[in-house]
Amino acid sequence: MSRSHPGERASRGSRGRGVERADSGTVPGTRTARLRRWLGRRARLRWGGEEATGRSPWARGRILAALAVLTSALLAFHSTVPNTVGRFGSLLETFLPWLGLAVPLLLVLALLRRSATALAALLLPAAVWGSLFGGRVAAGDGGAHDVTAVQHNVSDVNADPAGTARTLRDAGPDLIALEELTPAALPVYERGLAPEYPHRAVRGTVGLWSKHPLTEAGAVDIRPEGVGDGWNRGVRATARTPWGDVAVYVAHLPSVRVQFHGFSSGRRDESAGLLGAALAAEKLEKVILLGDFNGTVDDRGLDPVTTRVDSVGRDHFAFSWPAAFPVSRIDHVMTRSATVTHVRTLPATGSDHLPVAAGITLDP
Known part of the structure; x- marks a missing residue:
């Protein structure tokens, strides 16, 4: 019987253990094998x-x-x-x-x-x-148009009314409608806009500036029940344009609130009803309506208004509020016997709203 040399036995033992170590990764039941089986089932x-x-x-x-x-x-x-x-x-x-x-x-x-x-x-x-x-x-640019109108809630806490007036003027519109005018800021807007917009009509906290002559300016009463006489948020004037006389309305409907019990829009809806009645009674065929309505064109609360005028809102987003991250357009340009060809937002001002500019074709 031959005997193995001790060194040879040690060598064979080392090789055997090495084989075991090399094969241990594929032995069933090990972690690696279980992972491979799981991946195989997923595949x-x-x-x-x-x-x-x-x-x-x-x-x-x-x-x-x-x-x-x-x-x-x-x-x-x-x-x-x-x-x-x-x-x-x-x-x-x-x-x-x-x-x-x-x-x-x-x-x-x-x-x-x-x-x-x-x-x-x-x-x-x-x-x-x-x-x-x-x-x-x-939706893109609607092409040729007769006049451009800008609508902007300038905010009653706007710290830069002069800069706001400059932004609106630089857009070159024919009509500019402003809401939340304060007694302190109104002279600043007048000075900033007067050189190019010599005609204006201001009632309460809303105003209209125009390149075209304005006549028959007067307040539009859209006060909800229980609101005092000092609350004036509507104005109407006749603009004498090369395409004929146009009734121009500027309105700022009451604010709404999202509360725990739901959407608080009762006063806004009531004011919309009064504005709709004024539009229905308007004698002039051509109408341009500008304003902050605190609602979108999809909101049924504005039906008294949107059923009497046309809006490009159903063709363009142009979100205008809040200015930091706009999620809805509550600032509108609407018409009757005229066509809003396109709408876009202008650069941000000191307001929490973005200005909205719209091209309008005045139908013959």
Whole structure:
């Protein structure tokens, strides 16, 4: 019987242990092997396969699909949301375009859930949003127009009225409508605008400056019930333009508040009704309406106004408030027997609103 030399035995032992160490990573039950098996199972899960529970891609994600359908319903039938309690209908309509953010959010969740049902259901809110607002994304310059009007709530705490007047003047409009004028700031705006806009009509905290002569200027009473006589937020004047006489209105409707119990817009809605009545009684055919209405054109609370004039708001976003991060346009230029061809915002001023400029074609 041959005997191994001690050094040889040690060498073979070392080689054997080395083999064990090299192979230990593939021994079943080790951490590496378990990780590989788990990754293999995940890789085998495909859109056409089933989960470990046996549910197919068409059987999972039903809650996400239901949320997609609900989003579609709110977009398409927002006018059916009740406004009797908390005016939640108006609150929804104020920020209606932003409801579309639910689509990319649900898309990410559907992909993570690998739900074919949810992905298919998302086509519905995407189509509804595109139908309602897709034109506003692609809207551009409307082309030739006769006059340009600028609407701006200048803010009663604006620390730079001179700079604000300069920004508005540099845009070169024919008409400038201002709200939240204060006794201290009014002379500053008058000095800044008078050289190019010699005609003006100011009543209370609202005013109109024009390159064209203004006649028949007077206040428009849009005071909600219970508000004192010193509250003057409406003015009307006749502008003598080369295209004929135009009735120009400037209005600032009451503010709204989002509170715990809902949307506080009662006074705004009442004031909108009074403004709508004034527009209905207007004798001149051509009308230009400018103002801060504290609501969007989608808000049913403004129906007394929006049913009597046309707005480009349904074709352009041009968010004007708040100036730091605009999420809605509550500043408007609307017309009757005339056409708003385009609308855009101007650079920020010392106000919490952005100025809104609109081109207007005065129909013959």
